Amino acid sequence: MEDCLRLRGRRAPDNYGYSYHGDYNQHVLCGSAVSSGQEPIKHTTRPITTSSTVIGLKFNGGTIVMSDTGVCYGNMLRFKSCERFCQVGDRTVVAASGEYSDFQYLTRDLKEMDTRDWVQEDGCSREPSSIAAYLGRTFYGQRSRLDPYWNQMIMAGWQKTSNEPYLGYIDLYGTTFPEDYIASGFGSYLAIPLLRKEYRPDMTEDEAKALLQKCFMALFYRDCTGLSTVQYAVATSAGIRLSDVSTLTHKWDYKLWLTPTSQLPVSASSW
Amino acid sequence: MYRNLYDTDPTTWSPQGRIHQIEYAMEAVKQGTCVVGLRSKTHVVLGALKKAQTQMSSHQQKLYKVDDHVGFAASGLTADARVLASYMRTQCQQEKYEFDEALPVGRLVADVGDRSQANTQRMGKRPYGVGLLVAGSDMTGPHLFETCPSGNYFEYEAMALGSRCQSAKTYLEKHFKTFKEVSVDDLIMHALKALKKASETADDEITAESVDIAIVGAEQKFKILSNEELQVYLDRLASEVTAAEGGEAPMDTT
Numbered sequence: 051m052e053d054c055l056r057l058r059g060r061r062a063p064d065n066y067g068y069s070y071h072g073d074y075n076q077h078v079l080c081g082s083a084v085s086s087g088q089e090p091i092k093h094t095t096r097p098i099t100t101s102s103t104v105i106g107l108k109f110n111g112g113t114i115v116m117s118d119t120g121v122c123y124g125n126m127l128r129f130k131s132c133e134r135f136c137q138v139g140d141r142t143v144v145a146a147s148g149e150y151s152d153f154q155y156l157t158r159d160l161k162e163m164d165t166r167d168w169v170q171e172d173g174c175s176r177e178p179s180s181i182a183a184y185l186g187r188t189f190y191g192q193r194s195r196l197d198p199y200w201n202q203m204i205m206a207g208w209q210k211t212s213n214e215p216y217l218g219y220i221d222l223y224g225t226t227f228p229e230d231y232i233a234s235g236f237g238s239y240l241a242i243p244l245l246r247k248e249y250r251p252d253m254t255e256d257e258a259k260a261l262l263q264k265c266f267m268a269l270f271y272r273d274c275t276g277l278s279t280v281q282y283a284v285a286t287s288a289g290i291r292l293s294d295v296s297t298l299t300h301k302w303d304y305k306l307w308l309t310p311t312s313q314l315p316v317s318a319s320s321w
Numbered sequence: 322m323y324r325n326l327y328d329t330d331p332t333t334w335s336p337q338g339r340i341h342q343i344e345y346a347m348e349a350v351k352q353g354t355c356v357v358g359l360r361s362k363t364h365v366v367l368g369a370l371k372k373a374q375t376q377m378s379s380h381q382q383k384l385y386k387v388d389d390h391v392g393f394a395a396s397g398l399t400a401d402a403r404v405l406a407s408y409m410r411t412q413c414q415q416e417k418y419e420f421d422e423a424l425p426v427g428r429l430v431a432d433v434g435d436r437s438q439a440n441t442q443r444m445g446k447r448p449y450g451v452g453l454l455v456a457g458s459d460m461t462g463p464h465l466f467e468t469c470p471s472g473n474y475f476e477y478e479a480m481a482l483g484s485r486c487q488s489a490k491t492y493l494e495k496h497f498k499t500f501k502e503v504s505v506d507d508l509i510m511h512a513l514k515a516l517k518k519a520s521e522t523a524d525d526e527i528t529a530e531s532v533d534i535a536i537v538g539a540e541q542k543f544k545i546l547s548n549e550e551l552q553v554y555l556d557r558l559a560s561e562v563t564a565a566e567g568g569e570a571p572m573d574t575t
Contacts, residue, residue, distance in 0.1 A: 170427075170428060170431075172425060172427045172428065172461070173461050174425040174427070174428070174459065174460055174461060176420065176422075177422065179421065179422075180420040180421055180422040181420075182421075183419070183420050183421030183422070184419055184420050187418070187419055210460070211460055
């Protein structure tokens with residue numbers, strides 16, 4: 051148990067991330083486990099408090115992104131009401147899965163960037179695509195230092211100059227691309243097939259929202275780190291609208307689920 | 322004999338509250354050949370008169386492309402203009418790398434202003450001896466700025482810098498209210514006419530070799546016209562002048 055916790059921590063002595071240019075202070079931070087001062091620098095090799103799925107899709111006249119509000123400590127759903135959205139400027143919103151503390155840090159970084167923009171007082175504000183590029187560079191730079199921000203980010207926004215919705219993806223390797231529909235975390239396995247089947251570019255906002263709720267329902271039933279309380283943000287030409295937290299209605303008393311497996315015929319017991 | 326005690330470096334104030342080094346640098350801007358800039362609703366045009374050092378040499382460069390969306394015309398020390406061109410190009414590349422976007426013209430000019438100002442507050446430095454007319458187009462439309470060695474910068478509808486620029490300025494002041502709506506071709510003609518005013522006072526002819534014109538707009542990347550492209554406008558200018566001289570009511574070209 052102690053071993054397990056030690057492995058999860060940043061700068062645990064037996065992590066394998068290292069950098070070839072030594073920095074004395076980094077070694078000091080590694081604590082008493084490092085005696086020689088000549089060992090490689092150690093970074094996060096696995097995240098600690100993580101959040102799971104974010105799904106975003108473009109509909110006719112905007113972009114919608116949905117996430118649940120859960121943050122896990124390991125596999126335990128430890129925090130159940132964490133907002134995973136960060137609005138930057140007046141027409142971009144970023145939603146994150148992965149290490150929650152890295153997301154909190156990036157939130158501060160993006161807000162600072164936005165403030166630097168605002169103090170120019172010249173009427174120019176960043177496009178969502180440009181904020182995505184900035185985040186992509188940030189992630190790529192950090193991963194090149196072998197100390198990645200452990201997140202997958204999904205950005206939604208409205209491109210003012212071309213007057214169209216924007217949806218983009220950035221991950222811990224610095225991969226950056228725009229897409230019509232994107233899912234991160236466990237949703238990239240469970241939700242993508244649903245989206246492939248049911249997504250249309252000409253959906254209305256309500257249809258898009260219903261599809262996302264369906265995806266999160268599937269995830270809630272099957273992903274142990276998924277949660278039924280969800281929140282979504284909508285980006286349109288009017289700006290960003292962040293919803294209140296709502297709870298999906300779920301049902302567990304299906305007859306099949308109530309019957310003990312031992313009493314089911316063999317063909318039905320694969321569940 | 323009179324000797325100015327307060328002009329040896331930019332960190333010394335004169336008792337009148339002036340910094341002579343900066344004022345001398347502002348004078349250097351007036352020594353360069355004339356450059357003009359003018360703006361319509363969609364485009365900005367820069368024009369410059371070029372001198373050749375001798376008959377055997379090439380003409381000096383007056384217009385600099387900084388990025389696809391911005392460039393400038395310089396008057397003053399060409400060496401300083403080149404340093405600023407390099408700085409501005411770096412700033413634009415940096416923005417493109419970090420944000421995948423063109424640097425807004427106003428911010429680029431503010432960067433140049435900050436850099437110029439820093440030179441006016443350090444012992445052992447000297448202000449840049451060059452004034453720029455920066456033309457560019459960004460998400461807020463076309464822009465024309467002037468930068469000074471002092472670090473000041475201003476936005477204009479139309480402006481002229483350099484030696485004998487007063488006659489060009491007079492022409493621009495007379496016509497600038499119409500510039501908003503004119504076509505690119507007419508904007509270029511106005512630039513040439515303004516330059517002609519400045520060159521006439523020096524008894525110079527304007528030719529495709531001695532003039533440079535650049536255009537930039539939302540759909541138009543910054544482009545310095547080739548001699549052939551320029552010749553078309555010069556021919557038009559010549560025919561307008563002949564028509565004015567031969568006609569009953571001469572066209573008002575003042």
